[in-house]
Amino acid sequence: MDDVYRRCRDLGMRLSRQRRMVLDLLWSEKSHLSARDIFEKLNNLGRNIGHTSVYQNLEALQSAGVIECLDRASGRLYGYRSDPHSHLTCAETGDIRDLDVELPPELLEQIERHTGYCIESYTLHLTGRPRP
Numbered sequence: 001m002d003d004v005y006r007r008c009r010d011l012g013m014r015l016s017r018q019r020r021m022v023l024d025l026l027w028s029e030k031s032h033l034s035a036r037d038i039f040e041k042l043n044n045l046g047r048n049i050g051h052t053s054v055y056q057n058l059e060a061l062q063s064a065g066v067i068e069c070l071d072r073a074s075g076r077l078y079g080y081r082s083d084p085h086s087h088l089t090c091a092e093t094g095d096i097r098d099l100d101v102e103l104p105p106e107l108l109e110q111i112e113r114h115t116g117y118c119i120e121s122y123t124l125h126l127t128g129r130p131r132p
């Protein structure tokens with residue numbers, strides 16, 4: 001948590017009470033939430049914050065690269081990790097889990113040869129169901 005506060009300060013971002021609330025919630029939930037989810041969770045916790053403030057803080061944190069933003073058909077989801085990582089979506093519940101997947105170097109080399117690009121980072125989107 002201190003890490004992300006420090007990162008914000010280094011980026012010259014003001015850490016208002018509302019901004020800290022949004023960060024604290026994302027770091028404690030460790031999942032992918034919509035602006036509405038975040039607004040509702042904070043208000044259920046008795047935190048007094050407006051929907052516009054939640055939305056503006058999420059946008060600011062996302063454009064500074066402090067948090068992650070996933071564009072889904074149902075809208076934008078925000079998460080606490082900003083490093084490249086992969087996702088597993090449950091086909092039954094729509095829940096999204098963070099995954100750290102490392103592709104074999106041979107596969108990356110093959111992709112580089114095939115495309116003529118140097119791969120710098122990658123994220124995989126996997127979909128599945130709980131195994132019976």
Ligand SMILES: [Zn+2]
Pocket residue numbers: 032068079081085086087097098
């Ligand atoms: Zn994620």
